Amino acid sequence: GAVVSQHPSRVICKSGTSVKIECRSLDFQATTMFWYRQFPKKSLMLMATSNEGSKATYEQGVEKDKFLINHASLTLSTLTVTSAHPEDSSFYICSATDRVPDTQYFGPGTRLTVL
Amino acid sequence: GENVEQHPSTLSVQEGDSAVIKCTYSDSASNYFPWYKQELGKRPQLIIDIRSNVGEKKDQRIAVTLNKTAKHFSLHITETQPEDSAVYFCAAIRGEYGNKLVFGAGTILRVKS
Numbered sequence: 001g002a003v004v005s006q007h008p009s010r011v012i013c014k015s016g017t018s019v020k021i022e023c024r025s026l027d028f029q030a031t032t033m034f035w036y037r038q039f040p041k042k043s044l045m046l047m048a049t050s051n052e053g054s055k056a057t058y059e060q061g062v063e064k065d066k067f068l069i070n071h072a073s074l075t076l077s078t079l080t081v082t083s084a085h086p087e088d089s090s091f092y093i094c095s096a097t098d099r100v101p102d103t104q105y106f107g108p109g110t111r112l113t114v115l
Numbered sequence: 116g117e118n119v120e121q122h123p124s125t126l127s128v129q130e131g132d133s134a135v136i137k138c139t140y141s142d143s144a145s146n147y148f149p150w151y152k153q154e155l156g157k158r159p160q161l162i163i164d165i166r167s168n169v170g171e172k173k174d175q176r177i178a179v180t181l182n183k184t185a186k187h188f189s190l191h192i193t194e195t196q197p198e199d200s201a202v203y204f205c206a207a208i209r210g211e212y213g214n215k216l217v218f219g220a221g222t223i224l225r226v227k228s
Contacts, residue, residue, distance in 0.1 A: 043218045043221050044159070044204070044218050046216070046217075093158060103149065103164065104149075104161075106151075106158040106159045
């Protein structure tokens with residue numbers, strides 16, 4: 001149980017394009033989902049907290065207009081990187097939880113490369 | 116807000132030896148402390164967690180201890196095996212913000228056979 005999927009696993013795009021990443025909880029309803037960014041050999045940096053049916057809460061320094069988050073249902077949250085640039089290249093990981101506070105279950109991550 | 120410090124940043128042990136990773140946290144309201152193992156390019160996997168009402172928890176070769184007074188918690192891996200090699204992250208929940216995890220910087224564990 002408690003499986004989180006993420007799609008795509010890997011994406012390469014040109015600078016200036018937008019990329020959408022999906023995060024799904026497969027066997028539970030996720031009241032809250034989180035989006036993290038991880039640079040090589042670094043820890044996970046929380047970008048935003050997403051609650052179903054409400055606006056995401058962004059961490060300080062994260063541009064909400066650049067990283068659009070939608071949490072339309074209890075099993076799906078999406079992160080759209082708009083007008084991507086090479087510095088947006090990173091490993092993006094989502095996680096989901098069904099209780100507060102409780103274990104966060106992580107997705108497999110999406111490797112974004114912006115050329 | 117919460118700040119979690121993790122030591123050491125890298126740890127090399129001989130197969131069969133024990134490994135200990137330590138974390139300290141700053142927010143006394145934090146009440147949930149998970150440990151994650153992450154292999155290269157993979158997702159973090161929860162390996163053990165502890166809540167603030169418990170001082171120690173063990174699961175086979177893995178144990179976690181919590182000292183609320185000193186605000187530190189540690190991961191203990193006994194009889195290490197090569198497959199234990201990975202990056203380990205500790206984390207703490209900032210109590211006043213609900214369930215937002217704050218991660219330590221990570222420890223690269225290498226088990227030499």
